[in-house]
Amino acid sequence: MTLTALESPAVEVRGLTKAYEKVEAVRGIDLTVASGELFGFLGPNGAGKSTTIKILCTLLRPTTGSARVAGHDVVRERGAVRRSIGLVFQEPTLDEHLTAEQNLRFHGEIYGLDKQTVRSRSDVVLDMVGLDDRRGDLVRTFSGGMKRRLEIARGLLHSPRVLFLDEPTIGLDPESRATLWRYIDVLRRQEQITVFLTTHYMDEAERCDRIAIVDAGLVAALGTPGELKAGVGHDRVRLQTSDDAASAAVVRERLGLEVVQERDALVVLAPDGERVVPSLFELGLRIRSVSVSRPSLDDVFLACTGGRLSEKQAAAAPRGPRRPR
Numbered sequence: 001m002t003l004t005a006l007e008s009p010a011v012e013v014r015g016l017t018k019a020y021e022k023v024e025a026v027r028g029i030d031l032t033v034a035s036g037e038l039f040g041f042l043g044p045n046g047a048g049k050s051t052t053i054k055i056l057c058t059l060l061r062p063t064t065g066s067a068r069v070a071g072h073d074v075v076r077e078r079g080a081v082r083r084s085i086g087l088v089f090q091e092p093t094l095d096e097h098l099t100a101e102q103n104l105r106f107h108g109e110i111y112g113l114d115k116q117t118v119r120s121r122s123d124v125v126l127d128m129v130g131l132d133d134r135r136g137d138l139v140r141t142f143s144g145g146m147k148r149r150l151e152i153a154r155g156l157l158h159s160p161r162v163l164f165l166d167e168p169t170i171g172l173d174p175e176s177r178a179t180l181w182r183y184i185d186v187l188r189r190q191e192q193i194t195v196f197l198t199t200h201y202m203d204e205a206e207r208c209d210r211i212a213i214v215d216a217g218l219v220a221a222l223g224t225p226g227e228l229k230a231g232v233g234h235d236r237v238r239l240q241t242s243d244d245a246a247s248a249a250v251v252r253e254r255l256g257l258e259v260v261q262e263r264d265a266l267v268v269l270a271p272d273g274e275r276v277v278p279s280l281f282e283l284g285l286r287i288r289s290v291s292v293s294r295p296s297l298d299d300v301f302l303a304c305t306g307g308r309l310s311e312k313q314a315a316a317a318p319r320g321p322r323r324p325r
């Protein structure tokens with residue numbers, strides 16, 4: 001690896017756009033990912049996450065703007081970018097008729113690794129994803145979670161500087177998702193690597209060092225999950241009372257706080273929820289239940305895009321993973 005590559009940010013994107021025939025999928029993205037970060041792209045289906053990843057991995061050319069990965073330009077230095085990255089798509093790309101080990105060997109040959117390196121790296125990466133004892137088994141006998149883990153192992157074989165994971169847990173059951181995340185944590189401890197992942201799951205975004213919230217081809221917010229949630233500026237005090245409509249009016253008038261009336265509860269928005277609770281009781285409201293919660297990433301999404309991620313995701317046409325184009 002050259003000195004430039006080591007010193008440069010893992011990913012640098014400036015003014016990136018991508019227009020397909022009828023759709024402007026990416027409309028001007030700027031971001032920098034530091035070496036060693038676990039960086040997440042959080043957004044609903046159709047936000048432009050996969051398109052951005054494909055540009056960063058040299059599979060698509062940007063319409064305008066520029067991007068560098070591991071210090072190399074994604075248009076002018078495609079070979080150098082490809083050698084510096086590992087990539088796991090939404091759709092499995094393993095050869096099901098080969099064993100786990102044969103899949104790795106094949107990948108090693110494509111990358112021009114010598115036999116000894118393939119052997120030693122296969123040991124390391126198979127152990128890292130907990131598939132060491134299944135190395136000689138045909139991939140078609142693996143569960144969905146095991147296949148995804150093998151894909152990650154394969155993406156790591158050539159010791160890339162940046163690993164791209166496009167919706168790594170899509171289609172997996174909750175237990176396999178949790179297992180996969182345990183392995184992602186292990187890999188970050190064992191390899192000095194930057195991980196750039198896309199997800200529409202808020203709990204996965206919470207695990208990232210920093211996230212970019214992406215909506216309609218733009219980065220709506222960028223920061224650590226903690227910073228982004230703190231930026232929302234208010235807690236949610238959820239109340240059930242004997243008469244929610246009347247209680248909402250009293251809270252608004254006497255405490256001057258914003259109140260949202262939901263189907264079966266009132267939500268009072270307050271900078272410090274716990275301190276508001278006694279005042280609510282002092283108002284003489286007939287409160288049946290009360291709970292305080294900190295803002296979630298869905299609240300951040302709402303604050304910066306005007307809609308809830310959960311609702312946009314539900315509204316997006318459900319579809320299976322696609323192959324890279």
Ligand SMILES: Nc1ncnc2c1ncn2[C@@H]1O[C@H](COP(=O)(O)OP(=O)(O)OP(=O)(O)O)[C@@H](O)[C@H]1O
Pocket residue numbers: 020021022023024025043044045046047048049050051052167325
């Ligand atoms: N090859 C293509 N031709 C035309 N339009 C496309 C193509 N690929 C993606 N799009 C459109 O570009 C927009 C962004 O798609 P993209 O796949 O980047 O979103 P995404 O956030 O990754 O969602 P998903 O997780 O479902 O892949 C969508 O409106 C999509 O329909």
